[in-house]
Amino acid sequence: MTEIRPYRAHDLEALYAICLKTGLAGADATALYRDPKLIGHVYAGPYMALSPDCAFVVEDESGVGGYIIGALDTYAFEKRLETEWWPALRVKCADAAFIPRGEQTWDQRMSTLIHHPVRTPRRISENYPSHLHINLLPRLQGQGWGKRLIDRWLETMKKNGSRGVHLGVGAVNARAVDFYRAYGFEEIERTGPPFDVIFFGLRLGASETTG
Numbered sequence: 001m002t003e004i005r006p007y008r009a010h011d012l013e014a015l016y017a018i019c020l021k022t023g024l025a026g027a028d029a030t031a032l033y034r035d036p037k038l039i040g041h042v043y044a045g046p047y048m049a050l051s052p053d054c055a056f057v058v059e060d061e062s063g064v065g066g067y068i069i070g071a072l073d074t075y076a077f078e079k080r081l082e083t084e085w086w087p088a089l090r091v092k093c094a095d096a097a098f099i100p101r102g103e104q105t106w107d108q109r110m111s112t113l114i115h116h117p118v119r120t121p122r123r124i125s126e127n128y129p130s131h132l133h134i135n136l137l138p139r140l141q142g143q144g145w146g147k148r149l150i151d152r153w154l155e156t157m158k159k160n161g162s163r164g165v166h167l168g169v170g171a172v173n174a175r176a177v178d179f180y181r182a183y184g185f186e187e188i189e190r191t192g193p194p195f196d197v198i199f200f201g202l203r204l205g206a207s208e209t210t211g
């Protein structure tokens, strides 16, 4: 049986592995990294450490094969990262920002993000305070689990009083871009090269269960 359930601490390793296996615009990034945990330290680990109540997994008979993670209040979350998450990692990996992006290895790109994280613009987080990341291994893709995970996550955000959610996706990840549009997310803005990230947003109505 395949089911969605809240994240538990023993899922941590599986989530790091999924992050790596879907980390190249949805495709497997394993071959790109010398340190297989680096990408997870940026895109997965902080959520389990600082925002575990916003994390859900999909589990089937082979184990945990997908997740949705995020933060209710992006501004507060990014502030906490500065004091509670990045400092320990900064000690372990060298800042590679002096190397031009085009010449950096993937490990160096992640190290640069650890030392110089990109803060979400206030104009986005003011209207869409919550944000998410969703990743499913290929065996669970295309069967409605992505939609169900987002349904479950939005329900939790609404219950906790969020008025809107956003996410960033690389424009090259056509499958994910189509998926978010089909779900009902609207494009808020686009960064252009070299990152070419599209920000999508969805406003949430007030929940009857709030309070």
Ligand SMILES: CC(C)(COP(=O)(O)OP(=O)(O)OC[C@H]1O[C@@H](n2cnc3c(N)ncnc32)[C@H](O)[C@@H]1OP(=O)(O)O)[C@@H](O)C(=O)NCCC(=O)NCCS
Residues within 6 Å of the ligand: 022, 025, 026, 027, 134, 135, 136, 137, 140, 141, 142, 143, 144, 145, 146, 147, 148, 168, 169, 170, 173, 174, 175, 176, 178, 179, 182, 183
């Ligand atoms: C992107 C992702 C989350 C989508 O989840 P999914 O479970 O594969 O998608 P679903 O099966 O829930 O699709 C739900 C609906 O979205 C739409 N949709 C999904 N993929 C689509 C596509 N490629 N084109 C158009 N519509 C699409 C369809 O309307 C679909 O409904 P249908 O099954 O009735 O046609 C998942 O494929 C994934 O994790 N990919 C790898 C990691 C990744 O890229 N994450 C996003 C990083 S920003």
